[in-house]
Structures are given as structure tokens and as C-alpha cells.
Amino acid sequence: MELLKDSRKKEWFWIENSLIDNLDLSTYEKMIYIVLVRHLDDESTCFPKKSTIAKEAGCSEATVKRTINSLEEKKLIKRVFRKDKKTGINTSNLYYVASSKLGAHTEPRGGSDRPANNTHINNTQLTNNIYSPAEQKEGKTNDKVIHKRIIDYLNEKVDKSFKSTTKKTRDLINARLKEGFVEEDFYKVIDNKVHTWLEDDKMNVYLRPETIFGNKFESYLNEVPRMAKNGNESVKQNKEVSKNKFANFEQTFTQYSNKELDEIIKKSQKAKFEK
Template structure:
């Protein structure tokens, strides 16, 4: 019996398979690899398109029903997004897919628990961010690409996923129990402006952690756990400097909080 591999193998991490299922992990891995070499960009994201028949050509050891079942499970569990709105003709029902790198990042990087404290940088503000600071879990390639005949096409092409906005908003949503969209133009503008100022992903997480401690359980202040307040140019650095020895605000249960908002927001 020949036990040697004479064709490109599929690779998958056992830890990922244990989390999502073996079939689902194989599909996620292949989607990740295809995303790295995809040239199809919509709404600021790379997308991969395939019909179920085309997926079966890639996974000839599965039936079409098995592939459908695995993909639908990944969709239902929120690991992938899919749509057919990018097809040129309405009659074309080919599906487009992209990975939810925010959810996969929490899964693979151990950040799914918001109670895990973010270690704040020793310095902040106008520091020069390193290359690693700006990389999200997806761009650090936490999912190893499979060895296929197409691997040569990315040897000289360093792919960086510019998904840091989704990472930050995903962290805010999970930590502050919110439901903000990372695709909002104003939100993207705020985050990109702070990144241009030299702040990094860890700085954003520190600000979020600090203000969540102070405001999450305060009915008057909870509403300010939002991007336009937290990432505002005039407030961000001040919030960041509160990360040392921060004490949660105690809500006065004996009476209403006496706050004067007549002069506008000044938090």
C-alpha cells in the first residue's frame, strides 16, 4: 500500500475542527486560502464565489448535500457571510462568501471572552506603530493556507487584511454589549483618523475597556459607549491616559445623576 502523498494535501488545524466541526473547518480553511488570492472586492472586503457544484470539484470526497449542510451551518453560526447580490444577472444564483474574521479572530486568538483584560501599551499617542500592531488575526494568518497548486501565486504577494475596523467594532460590541456596524462611513473615518495619528489596535481596546468599566452599568453614561464618543479626536487621548489606576464610576442610586448636557457633549 502506498502511503505517500502524490497530490496537494488539504490542511486543517485540529483545534479549529474541534470548535466548528471537521467538515466545516476544512471549508473555512479553503475559503481563507481562496480569500488571500482573491481579486474580487466589494464593500471593502475580499469575496470568493463558487457554486455548490464547483465546491464539489474542490472536495470530490463529499456529496453536494454534505457541502450544502456544512456551508449552511457555518452561515447559521456566523463564521461566514454569503450573498448573491454581486452576480451580474439576477437569474445567476452563484453564492459569494467571505469569512467573519472578527469571530474567527476571537476563536483562534483566545479573545472571545471580553473579561480577558487587554494589556495596554506603556506609551501611546504619537508613537510610531509597528507593522505587527496594524495586523489583525486574519492578516497574521492564524489559519494556515493549504498547500495547493495555486500557492505559487502568493509567494511574492504579501497579503494584509485591512479588517482592523471590524476587529475594533467587534471588540466594542462584545465588550459593551452593543450592535454597531463596522461598515458605517463615519465610524470608519473616525478609526482610520486615529490610526493615522499613530494609535494601534491595542490602544483602541484599552479605551474600550476603560470606558466600559466606568459606563456599562451607569444608565446615564451607557449611551456614550459608541464610536463617535470613544474615538473622537478631542477625547481619545484623554480616555487612553485614564487606563492606569482607573476606578469605575459609582452610580448614585439615591437620586438622579446631576449632569448638565446643555453645553453639548463633553465627556
């Protein structure tokens, strides 16, 4: 079993032509294989949940289950069942993804070590990296640049000094990128949570990488900022109401309709001429 090497750049991933040309594979088999390749890590493995695979492939979880079985029968993937050591509960499966090239469908002779779940497949042959050493170095540099841009944006919004070189912060960002999120998603999450938490004395302490880039990242991304019917209510509440109706031009238009303003102006002009 010849495994695919995860040697892509994070903004995109590649698929072998032999997968597209394989007439023996169904549409779902090709789509689910592509989803698994998208999630590959640098050890040629991935472990997305069935619900994630179903969502990204556009099918039901039952279809995912059937298709995973058929891909394993065709020796395009190797599945390893995993359990939580403490609870004994099944967790997401670990998948080794084979090359789809013709002639590569041999029994696995081994692979890499996964210390987290004690999975061992030894002496697995990996395909050559499609990038030169210089390009691989460039890819790592690009990751550092992405980390810096994201953290710089967060610091600017919350007036803090978080570092993009912190291992925990890098790991959180990389984890979200491997799940398929893109750089722009981080900016949107930052904007959403700044809008919600910045003026909240209890919640603004959580405007930090470990909170907003953690497991609730997708929920934060899909939040819709609350706006009052007639504009931003928090801004209105902070405005001092003047007793003089014309002391603040913007305030006047906020409090009165066009019809009411016309009446006020007419009364004011009438009073002026009567004097």
C-alpha cells in the first residue's frame, strides 16, 4: 500500500489524475476519497468524523459508512478503529490513504507511528514529495506569515500583545486550517467576538487565541452579530440626550421621524414670526 505524502500548501491540495480516470470508482467513492486526502496530515493519515466527511462530500453518514467499506476493499484506504483509553468509547477512525495510481494496490507492509493511539504500520513506502526542499521551506515560512497576520489582526482589534510564535497559538491555528478553515475565517471570528465581547467587562478577557481559535471556532464563525432594529443600540445608549432638541443633529434624526421634524420646524418658524 503506497501512501500519499502530505506535501501540499495549506491553501490547496492535490489529487492524482489516476483517481479521476478510474472508471471503477463511483462518484461517492471519488468524493469521499478526495475529502480524506484534504484532511491528510504530514504522517499520511487523517481522522475526520463521519459527520464531517458527510458534510464535505454532500451525502449522508450511511453513505459514508458504505463508501468507506468499499474504498477499504479496493485498498485505497486503510482504516484503524480507535478508542479513548480512559473511557473505552469509540472515537473517530484513523485513515491511511493510499495512492490511487495503478499498480499501487498492494497489501500494507507498515507505516508510521501514532503515539496518541498506539497504532503501528511499519515500513510503509511513501511517494516522493512533489515539492523541492526550497519549496517545502517556503511552505513552512508561509505558515509563519499566516500566523503573524492573524495574531497581528487580533492584537489590533483588542489592543493586546499576543505572540504568533507561541506553540499553543500556532497549534490552534494549524488545527483549524487542517479542518478546512481558511485565513479569512479567522478574521471573521475575531470580528464577531470583538463585536460581542469587547464592551462586556466579564467576557472581554476571553478575547484571546486559546478561546476564540479553540473547539468552538466554527460556532463563532457562524454567529450573526446582533443589531438593534433602528441601528446599534449600544451606541445609542452611550449618547447623552440633550434637552435642546437641536443640540445634536444626528440625535435629532434618531429620535424623530421626517413628519415629526417637519412639524417641529413649522412650529419653530411660526413662533419666530409671531414674535
